[in-house]
Amino acid sequence: MLNAAKTSIFFSKNTQAEFKDFLRSSAGISITSSYEKYLGLPALVGRSKYKTFARIEGRVRKKMDGWKEKFLSQAGKAIPTYSMSVFQLPKKLCNSLNSLVSRFWWGKNYESKREAGQICNLVLSPLGSADQIVWQGTKHGLFSVKSAYHLEMQHRKQSRGESSKTGLVERIWKTLWNLNVPPVVKHFAWKVIHKVKAIIEDFDGASAKMEKERRLSGPGRVRWQKPPVGIMKINWDAALHKENKHMGVGVVICDDKGDVVVALSKIVPYIVDPLTAETVVVWHAARLVCEMGFQNVLMEGDSLSVIQELQKQGPNGSGCGQLIIDTKSILSSLDSVSFQHVKRDANKVAHCLAKFALSQMLDKVWVEDCPPIIQPIVLAKQAEDY
Known part of the structure; x- marks a missing residue:
């Protein structure tokens, strides 16, 4: 049985008016001139499938623009899985949705770029070896209380920030902030000093590493030599x-x-x-x-x-x-x-x-x-x- 109050019929433009009237009077149901959606999906798909489903892209974009925190569960909810289970979406629309999701995860803010860089820097096993848990606080990858202590002390030192209140560094900062120049110049000088300091620290660290490598390697050979016969x-x-x-x-x-x-x-x-x-x-x-x-x-x-x-x-x-x-x-x-x-x-x-x-x-x-x-x-x- 059909519920006449909830049922309507839609005819194409080629249907004759006499047939429309006959069917309406025989079935007792109303005629509608537009039948855009059924259960949230388009009832008719014209020649341009992209225009028909363009609203999906708009809904996905609106959801992603409104989210402040970027979680995988939220990104998953934006994917039109119901529509994709009923219709084969056009390739152009799928590419647009992929672009939206990509920009969502790898956005232009610094934190997203940093996270993306960390993921890209992960070295995976080319042969598909089994994953293993590694503690990065030690060279051998095994956890130790000593390494955890040193790591925590390092984090606390970084959270407190650098100290610039002693000796030469103190005099440099005092001289800088007491200069009779616009604040923007002081800020620029502060950034330059910090960059120079970072370069010096990197150089000192590299020099110390090279010196350690030299001590560990011993006298070593500095000239290339031919391998033994057959090697x-x-x-x-x-x-x-x-x-x-x-x-x-x-x-x-x-x-x-x-x-x-x-x-x-x-x-x-x-x-x-x-x-x-x-x-x-x-x-x-x-x-x-x-x-x-x-x-x-x-x-x-x-x-x-x-x-x-x-x-x-x-x-x-x-x-x-x-x-x-x-x-x-x-x-x-x-x-x-x-x-x-x-x-x-x-x-x-x-x-x-x-x-x-x-x-x-x-x-x-x-x-x-x-x-x-x-x-x-x-x-x-x-x-x-x-």
């Missing part, structure tokens, strides 16, 4: 461009005569940490070795930390542990593999190729050919009978 030597290095958040990969494989057999120059995005960059490079080097079918290799790099991690046995809980595990897994099928640390001067060819990747922003592989960018270095070393 392929793989030199690898990374170069960083922190502003563009890219890293360059440089891998050079030489035979026991010192000739370049294979070389790789490659760009990897979203890597800004030096240790992570070196770990990513050695993974690419291991993959290149297996692709070329070499079985007896000597892996040589100037990152002592990565070399030590590769030489360790058992599980690896460090921040780059997954890549280390993957690299070992790739190399496990070879007949023999050894790892050796050298100074930067003995690793110039790989470093030069990594810098070349950043300058060219392209990926390239040379097989049985020496890249022109490193040819002068190779010829110079051969002249020295290295």
Whole structure:
């Protein structure tokens, strides 16, 4: 049974008036001239599906503009799942909805960009190794009360802000704020001093790190040497461009005569940490070795930390542990593999190729050919009978 009060009939423009009157009088229901929606959905879809469903985009935009806190549950509620379960939405509309969601998550404010950068910087296992929980307060990734204490003290120090009330720093700040200049000039000078201070601190930190690396590495070798007979030597290095958040990969494989057999120059995005960059490079080097079918290799790099991690046995809980595990897994099928640390001067060819990747922003592989960018270095070393 039909409820005549809630039922109406809609005719197309081609329907004759006599037929409309006959059907209305026979069925006892009213005629409507517009039937735009049924259960919130359009009852008729014309030639332009995008115009028909354009209201969906407007509703999604309105919801997202009104939200102040960005939670996944809220973003999920904005997706027109009911409409999509009934109609196949046009591709143009789907692209617009994707753009709205993308702008919602990766907005223009600083916090969103920072979060997006942190997500992009995550190094995932290329081989799909199982996830593991890592404590970043220690190098080995295991929690300790001591590391938690130091981390808390660091956070408290940062929350209190820097102290500038003693010695030379105090006199600088007092002189600055007592200057007879407009406030905007004082503020600009304050920003410049802070930036200079940050650069000096970064330089001091880098110098301390290099000094520690030098002490740990001992005398070391500063000249490249040919590998033993029947062994392929793989030199690898990374170069960083922190502003563009890219890293360059440089891998050079030489035979026991010192000739370049294979070389790789490659760009990897979203890597800004030096240790992570070196770990990513050695993974690419291991993959290149297996692709070329070499079985007896000597892996040589100037990152002592990565070399030590590769030489360790058992599980690896460090921040780059997954890549280390993957690299070992790739190399496990070879007949023999050894790892050796050298100074930067003995690793110039790989470093030069990594810098070349950043300058060219392209990926390239040379097989049985020496890249022109490193040819002068190779010829110079051969002249020295290295």
